[in-house]
Amino acid sequence: MAQVSLRKIVKEYEGGVQAVKGIDLDIADHEFVVLVGPSGCGKSTTLRMIAGLEEISSGEVSIGGAVVNDIPPRDRDIAMVFQNYALYPHMSVYDNMAFGLMLRKFDKGEIRRRVENAARILDIGELLARKPKALSGGQRQRVAMGRAIVRDPKVFLFDEPLSNLDAKLRVQMRTEIKKVHQTVRTTTVYVTHDQVEAMTLADRVVVMNGGNIEQVGPPQELYHHPATRFVAGFIGSPAMNFLPARLENGAGALRLNLPDGIVLPVPAERTNRYAPHAGKEVLLGLRPEHLTDARGDNRPGVSSFQAVPEVVEPMGMETLVHFKLHGAEICARFNPDAPAEPGRSLAMSADLNQMHLIEPASGRVL
Ligand SMILES: Nc1ncnc2c1ncn2[C@@H]1O[C@H](COP(=O)(O)OP(=O)(O)O)[C@@H](O)[C@H]1O
Ligand SMILES: [Mg+2]
Structure with a gap:
């Protein structure tokens, strides 16, 4: 050996x-x-x-x-x-x-x-x-x-x-x-x-x-x-979702401006880490399990937004919900009992405690 x-x-x-x-x-x-x-x-x-x-x-x-x-x-x-x-x-x-x-x-x-x-x-x-x-x-x-x-x-x-x-x-x-x-x-x-x-x-x-x-x-x-966008996208199935976003300082708090007018507040414990990048374009990386049914979800650092599922795939132990945000294909993992139907708007929660922010030019995770 x-x-x-x-x-x-x-x-x-x-x-x-x-x-x-x-x-x-x-x-x-x-x-x-x-x-x-x-x-x-x-x-x-x-x-x-x-x-x-x-x-x-x-x-x-x-x-x-x-x-x-x-x-x-x-x-x-x-x-x-x-x-x-x-x-x-x-x-x-x-x-x-x-x-x-x-x-x-x-x-x-x-x-x-x-x-x-x-x-x-x-x-x-x-x-x-x-x-x-x-x-x-x-x-x-x-x-x-x-x-x-x-x-x-x-x-x-x-x-x-x-x-x-x-x-x-x-x-x-x-x-x-x-x-x-x-x-x-x-x-x-x-x-x-x-x-x-x-x-x-x-x-x-x-x-x-x-x-x-x-x-x-x-x-x-x-x-x-x-450590990089490549690894983030390669490891994990279904793959991590990526969305272009802008990191902004609004009223003393950091937030992410997403396409389609969605604004998500950055969780307090990530503030120090991202504050130096305020004003920059970033790529938000979020795994499908961190996008879920928003009903009854009041965890800190979790924000919700409306989305319209395009395709709903029941897998048995979970249901994959696919939708588009400003042209980007997004996949979310729902509990099988969540009411998700194609074409019907629902509230989706994003657990930003689990997010990754990537510098687009270098592909480096911030
Ligand atoms: N004998 C060879 N002559 C020239 N190029 C080669 C040869 N073997 C592999 N390559 C090239 O080297 C790169 C890496 O190949 P390889 O190590 O087989 O990749 P992987 O195993 O990750 O699929 C590829 O671009 C491949 O085309
Ligand atoms: Mg090989």
């Missing part, structure tokens, strides 16, 4: 495209870190540089305190699980898991011990004699993980391992991966474009965008305290 450090690592592909633009990251021993971001932001390239499958243009990668830039992948003591985890079709599950150890000349008893241990962790002990074609997608995915576990590497690297599975199985395997990590505690770097997967699995999430790191932190911290 080991910590992993990235120091100013850059990947420049032929033609001068910088896929990774000098990122720094320290991953602790036993930690489960997820790299998340939209397609093309440099997640796989970063992972492949850690694995040694991609040359590092500049910067340093170290594993367990030793710089590995010039160490070939097979000597880095890592195990990787990909989206396309080709199993050997003619080999049994047992042999699929044992094969890598046989190539490395492990003795038979040790191979058996490791395969049986991995099979127990993954609950595939009954399947060891089967061939891959007689397995379900989820079972194959477990075997692929088993191949990584038997290696007992310093670090596990996963690149979108669940992308080929259907939605239900993906959720199930996500839980399995978390369980496995809680058992083996191997340092893990996991790549996904799916923010839910990132939030649910990670000790710390690394949000990437355009070859850079936007923010690193525990899931709850990224959710409640995003």
Whole structure:
């Protein structure tokens, strides 16, 4: 087991495209870190540089305190699980898991011990004699993980391992991966474009965008305290709402002037934080759960305004209410018993204690 450090690592592909633009990251021993971001932001390239499958243009990668830039992948003591985890079709599950150890000349008893241990962790002990074609997608995915576990590497690297599975199985395997990590505690770097997967699995999430790191932190911290507009919009589903607003000083109190003549007073405890920005255009970011039915809502810092729902989506445990404010699409989460109907005006409350104000030019959260 080991910590992993990235120091100013850059990947420049032929033609001068910088896929990774000098990122720094320290991953602790036993930690489960997820790299998340939209397609093309440099997640796989970063992972492949850690694995040694991609040359590092500049910067340093170290594993367990030793710089590995010039160490070939097979000597880095890592195990990787990909989206396309080709199993050997003619080999049994047992042999699929044992094969890598046989190539490395492990003795038979040790191979058996490791395969049986991995099979127990993954609950595939009954399947060891089967061939891959007689397995379900989820079972194959477990075997692929088993191949990584038997290696007992310093670090596990996963690149979108669940992308080929259907939605239900993906959720199930996500839980399995978390369980496995809680058992083996191997340092893990996991790549996904799916923010839910990132939030649910990670000790710390690394949000990437355009070859850079936007923010690193525990899931709850990224959710409640995003540092940038990008992170605010990327983490959370349905996504955070954004509305252009003007921060104004009116009669000694700060307020937000929204389009369509809506004026919302800034909660007293946010005054010091925002006072220096009075007079500026900002972007108000508010999560759907902080826009709700205003009936009976007298909490301090919560203001209400009228809105006309366009679309109402009952989800069972909640109802999503979509409406437009000055052209911006807004989503609110209502209790399922709230009377929301398309086309009928209702009072909506905005919990500004939970708001984020963003500087439009920099995208920085104020
Ligand atoms: N072998 C390559 N040659 C040139 N450009 C590449 C190569 N591999 C990836 N890229 C580019 O590098 C960027 C990052 O790719 P990648 O790391 O695969 O993104 P992600 O895994 O986040 O979707 C993309 O713009 C991609 O087109
Ligand atoms: Mg990728």
